[in-house]
Amino acid sequence: MFGSLAKNIFGSSNDRYVKSLRGVVAKINALEPELQAMSDEQLSHQTVKFREKLEGGASLDDLLPEAFATVREASVRVLGMRHFDVQMIGGIVLHRGEIAEMRTGEGKTLVATLGVYLNALPGKGIHVITVNDYLAARDAEWMGRVYRFLGMTVGVIIPDLTDQQRRDAYHSDITYGTNNEFGFDYLRDNMKYDRASMVQRPFNMALIDEVDSVLIDEARTPLIISGPTDDRSELYKNVDVIVKQLEEDDYEKDEKQKSIILTEDGTEKVERMLEAAGLLEGSNLYDFENTQVVHHVNQSLRANMMFKRDTDYIVKNDKIVIIDEFTGRMMEGRRWSEGLHQAVEAKEGVKIEPENQTLASITFQNYFRMYPKLAGMTGTAATEAAEFYDIYKMNVVTIPTNRPIRREDNDDEFYKTLNDKFIAIARAIKEHAERGQPVLVGTVSIEKSELLSEFLQREKVPHKVLNARYHEMEAHIVAQAGRLGAVTIATNMAGRGTDIQLGGNLDFRMRDEFSDLEEGTPEYAAQAEKIVAEIEEEKQRVLDAGGLFVLGTERHESRRIDNQLRGRSGRQGDPGLSRFYLSLDDDLLRIFGPDTLFARMMRSNIGDGEAIGSKWLTKAIETAQKKVEARNYDIRKQVVEYDDVMNDQRKVIYEQRSDIMDAETVGDVVIDMRHETVNGIVGGFCPPGTYPEQWDVDALKLRTLEILNVEAPVDEWIEAEDGIEPETIEERIRERADAVIEKKSADMDDSTWAQVEKSVLLQNLDHHWKEHLATLDALRSIIHLRAYAQKTPLNEYKQEAFALFERMLESIREDVTKVLAFAEFNMAPPPLPEVPDFVTSHFDPLTGEDDTNDIDAASGAFEPQPQPPFQVANPGGEELGDDPATWVGRVGRNQPCPCGSGRKYKHCHGALTNTATAL
Known part of the structure; x- marks a missing residue:
């Protein structure tokens, strides 16, 4: 009680901390007239002046007010955007190595320029981490205009760059890229054979956009570089046929852990079928000789019984494409590991790619903890503040909004069945859309998106669906989701990277309606002026209708994902509305929800089609979410x-x-x-x-x-x-x-x-x-x-x-x-060794989730390394001669091949000799 009273009188610790930063902001504002009076040349010369002060013994904290004021003025001149005072507070928080929690639409991308510029002044390089390649390239170009105006160099790390291009990007003052690209470059650098071929330089500071997505959601999954192993596709196919014959009584599954095991009867049944197929050594599945078969059976069980098509993955162009559970995006080229992806490929009857062997790996936790200074920004971090401090020693600071929030967050509505819930959702959407209010509907899977789409078609409600199937149209659909009466169904809105603007988006409308006009011409300007007026008029009608209505079709396992969805509405003081619809059939309630007593009360007290809603029920759901968050935190902590x-x-x-x-x-x-x-x-x-x-x-x-x-x-x-x-x-x-x-x-x-x-x-x-x-x-x-x-x-x-x-x-x-x-050494320079197709992966050891990117050696992402000018010509100490056919039986299978390739004999000429013998 006293704590609550003190908080009401003095404010929370977060409020007091933010208030203490306003004095620094006042110093920055006081410098604005002086900087406005400078010419462009004088303003850009500020960087040289700051660097001279640093060499003279000044600290970055000493330079902060003047450096921030300089960036603000440069942004006004180059981008036409002036930092708000709350954005200045966000910049100070980032400079101090903390996490700035700022609501959607508050301009986090612009805030980053403050901390990035100041910390790039010493010339040691600063890495700006984004969640996808599009945002890395966009922000490097967009915000790069400010940095380049001030005399700094900007690089961007995207796939398919050569080593030299990567090296140049890393030696820039500021380097943009994704967490995966930075992590894999670190691992690849530590597989090189000479310092000159390494691309990164010593770490200085990393600033992470969407820090919760990078350091929390993706932190369960280590980054892995691997190489190919033997092809066992036939075994996967044979085991898949057997597993598909099992019935529910033959196995026990735990949806919480995403694990599945055979029962005693199931084991016996599988043993008999494997024995009949000639896949079993002896008669016991769990004999040592059958270790590989057990592994394949377990992965096939998970693939067939736990992983669902159109929820966990889709089949596209005869390939299995994983769907990101947090963003709903397709993860092209990424693969589950430990044979799970191959088991899913066998299940769906597509081509089975070979497994891979780990060559190097690291978790995001240990990668980012190597940076002497780490900062981040996101719209949702407060719910995970304890984890950020425990693992990364980073405090979360909630930055106030520039304008008061006017969004209304309604209590959840509960229905008995999924069908009742979707009928109610379709009617609610129709009602709001008919009065002109745009509706953004958040679903948790493609399957639910398409099911809801069917209900809306019955109600004759025009709508657009944004999920992994329509990935290419993502930015276009999101940009127009704020138009009058627009209905957009989205599979997880986390990290979409495109703002929803009420009334519509000028750029996309011009692209759609006047694609034949060239930007910069009088005709283009005239049409743009006309469309701007239409957007302003439409925006006012949308505001009168109540702003954007965000409707969640069920709660996610994490409150952060729910808050991200809600945060799409009510940006920059706009009005808005949000509400979640739930049923007892939802995964969260079914797997993690309150006890069966709660379910029995719900079923006995609610009639078909009826809904109940109360703060108590909403609290009960949040309690379930907290349990899941705590469990997921334990998993991530265990990985660390x-x-x-x-x-x-x-x-x-x-x-x-x-x-x-x-x-x-x-x-x-x-x-x-x-x-x-x-x-x-x-x-x-x-x-x-x-x-x-x-x-x-x-x-x-x-x-x-x-x-x-x-x-x-x-x-x-x-x-x-x-x-x-x-x-x-x-x-x-x-x-x-x-x-x-x-x-x-x-x-x-x-x-x-x-x-x-x-x-x-x-x-x-x-x-x-x-x-x-x-x-x-x-x-x-x-x-x-x-x-x-x-x-x-x-x-x-x-x-x-x-x-x-x-x-x-x-x-x-x-x-x-x-x-x-x-060894005896042949001084002739050897040929470059064959480099296998290296594979990078981001694999979750507990759930099997894995995102794996094939790296093509020809693209330069992993170039063959020059070898020293000698060859191991005689590992056994005896003269072998030049004919590989005479080496059989005289060279050990695991010894280096006498040809000097650097590979084991069994993988080089030993393999060739064995093949010739078999033929």
């Missing part, structure tokens, strides 16, 4: 906790790679590796504190020969010296191993040998890191089983991952030593 384990290891590996690339020579590192390998070998066969008669001398001699290419007469040393210590044996073997390498390096000049060592080191590091990632993926998928032994899975994962990392480092040391000891 597990990725933090890998992230510590990733930092070590990437820093090591970076040091290796920057070093002129890595001789000391290689020597240390060789000596540690010797110590490990001797320590394994001659444990400290044991007697010589307990040592495994024969195994030690064999291992020394296999790894170090050294003959070590250990038995002779033991006979000659009574009481010889393991340390003495280590020292002698080290000397012999060093001598082998010294002899080999003497045949080359120092720079060439340094390049050899560096390349062998990098190639082995990458190979073992890739294998380590695959091992960690497998460990992550089964570690939860440790909970049955009353152990904490996360702690178990940390311990196992650390042990695996130690083992990986040991393997790297051993392999580098072995390759250098045995």
Whole structure:
């Protein structure tokens, strides 16, 4: 009670903080007359002046009032747009590394120019993150006019750029792009073989537009770069046929977790069918030999029973196209991983593409936490304020609107059945549209959009449908959604990027009605003036009708998505109305809603076609939403906790790679590796504190020969010296191993040998890191089983991952030593290796959701890397000759191919030889 009283008297902590910033805004406003008096040349010279002050010891905070006033004046001259005082407050919040929550239509794009310009002054670069490529290109061009006027360079990162174009964009003062492009460029940079081919420079600051979408909605899904594996399409098809024969009693599904498992009877039935199809080793599905088959059965079950066509995906041009659950957009080229996409392809009978193996991955949480300074802006962040602070240490500041909000948010209306609800919605839409009020209808899936469209057709209500099927017309449909009596059905309005203007949009009307006229001509200007007058008249009629009516056909799992939909109405002080219609058949109420008592009361107290609405019911729904939000937060937090384990290891590996690339020579590192390998070998066969008669001398001699290419007469040393210590044996073997390498390096000049060592080191590091990632993926998928032994899975994962990392480092040391000891080097420059079609993905390990983009090597997004001027011609130490047919049985399957391609023998000439033999 006292807290509420204090809040009423003194305002909330947010109100007090915003009020404290108005003093800074007053300083900015006081500078406006001085800047207005400057010429364009003087104004653009401000950037040079600010940079000189920074070199003289001034801080960015010292420059803030004058820099913000400069940007405001430049915006007035270049764009004809003057920042409001509340936008100045938003700019200060962004500069301080916080999140500015600003309502739809308050001009967040313009607010960004303030914080971006100020933080770009030191010349270290600032990244502006947008949610799609269209907005990145649009904002870079639109706001770029202000930056370029002030003498700054602007770059944009979009797909299909060459490495040089990306490098130029990253070396601009300000760089626009999507979260995926920045993240994948970081991963690709850490797969390069020399510093000059990397495109990014050290991170300085990132400003994220729609920060809740990027750091919350997409944060469950790590970014993954992967390469193709073996084709198993036939197995997917065969398993799909079997799964489609199952009945509901054969499996149990959990819609909350999006998981499904076979019952005991279902397992037995599947075993018999697999056995009949010849797909089962033995008779038990869960034998070790059938691990792959179990995986395929599980994914096929999820594809057939949990994933719905036109809700989770659509079939377009004989391909499965995923639908983004948050925006309703088609995600062209993106794929679910771990075989789920292939299972859906088998289900729908389209061509099955091969699976991929992880080469590099990172979560958005760990990617963006690498920036020394992080800021963001959105219309809806307050509901997730705790998560933003816990994960990113960012405070959410709610910025007041420039004009008071006049939108009326009505209580929800509840109906017993889906049919009753849609009948009521269709009638409400018809009623509002007939009196001229534009209606924006928000649905959660394509299926619901098309169902509602049928109801509106029965009522003879003209309308337009915006969903993944009509993706190409998106901007056009949204832009005209505010016209008199317009009815627009939209699948999730999050992140659409186009404003709904009451009365219509001038640009789109000119494009539609006068496409033959050229912009800038007198005829174009005359028609534009006429249409502007029509829009103003129509806007007034829409305002008289009550403004935009936003109608939600059901609640989303997150309150933020509901608020985003509501926020489309009532922009810049316009009147508006919003209301949600619900039924007991809605997914949220059915899966996460209040207890069955609530459902029984609803069914027994509401007649067919009747509706009830009350604040209590609306609160009950919000409680259900809070439960889902808390659950989703736990999922994201769990992803971070597990990725933090890998992230510590990733930092070590990437820093090591970076040091290796920057070093002129890595001789000391290689020597240390060789000596540690010797110590490990001797320590394994001659444990400290044991007697010589307990040592495994024969195994030690064999291992020394296999790894170090050294003959070590250990038995002779033991006979000659009574009481010889393991340390003495280590020292002698080290000397012999060093001598082998010294002899080999003497045949080359120092720079060439340094390049050899560096390349062998990098190639082995990458190979073992890739294998380590695959091992960690497998460990992550089964570690939860440790909970049955009353152990904490996360702690178990940390311990196992650390042990695996130690083992990986040991393997790297051993392999580098072995390759250098045995390899013979051909000094002719080798051909460039074949680079597979790399795939980038954004995969959710818990729900299976994944957005994957194929990167075409020819486009330059992943160019083949130049290799050092040598080839590993003889990994086994014996002369092999030039005929690959004679290598069979003499080269190990996992050894480097003697041809010098850098690939394993089994994937290179070994594969070709096996194929020829089979033929």
